[in-house]
Amino acid sequence: MSYPPASVGGVTDVAWTVRDTPVGPLLVAATRAGVVQVCFNADEATAGRAVAGLARRLGCVPERAPERLAGAADELDAYFAGELTRFTLGLDWSMITGFARQVLRELAAGVPYGSVVGYQDLADRVGEPGAARAVGMAMGANPLPVVVPCHRVIESDGGIGGFGGGLEIKRALLALEGVLPAPLF
The missing domain is CATH 1.10.10.10 (Winged helix-like DNA-binding domain superfamily/Winged helix DNA-binding domain)
Known part of the structure; x- marks a missing residue:
């Protein structure tokens, strides 16, 4: 799965959502380059802290946009159903050095x-x-x-x-x- 460039006009574009999974709620966030963060135990407070951290680290205002993460949601659902053994999602490695x-x-x-x-x-x-x-x-x-x-x-x-x-x-x-x-x- 490919994504357009991570930033447009020098501003990083980040979408996020929270998914219910068998191990509890997961926050999934992606830039245009790919998935940039997955966060366990993503209740409202934890999700809020994670989104604020993304905003600080990436210099943006993350948008709650589950429709933009449909591909990631599909792969996570398939993984947790035991149907996917290798993720093909694009990854944004910018928060890891x-x-x-x-x-x-x-x-x-x-x-x-x-x-x-x-x-x-x-x-x-x-x-x-x-x-x-x-x-x-x-x-x-x-x-x-x-x-x-x-x-x-x-x-x-x-x-x-x-x-x-x-x-x-x-x-x-x-x-x-x-x-x-x-x-x-």
Whole structure:
């Protein structure tokens, strides 16, 4: 899916919406370049903070425009229904820089649906073998969870590790992908 340029006349254009999903409400925001943010637990207050943060970071006034995010909504719905294993959405990487961008791009390209990778292995993949903790920090700062699947990163001993959306959501996403058994209740 392609999007027109991220800005028009030097002003970044951002649309956002909140989607109900099996893991709770998700805020999805996109510039003309692609999805720029996904935010878990997007109740009214959390969504308000996320939109204000986008406004500050991107120098714009984000518009609530679900119709402009129909493609993203369709792919998210298909993912949560177990029908989509690879997102084709355009991504706007502008809120991610440096090492975090390098790690998240490797994660998106190199860790497919239904698999996991350790923090250390991901550090090794980007040529920084001493940076497992920095990989963890990059995962915690990922503005594109689900779409850039930081839930697939686990501890080297097989532990689930942390997750910005909460461990219950991480477990649910890993169960959806067949990595963990589905919760009993």
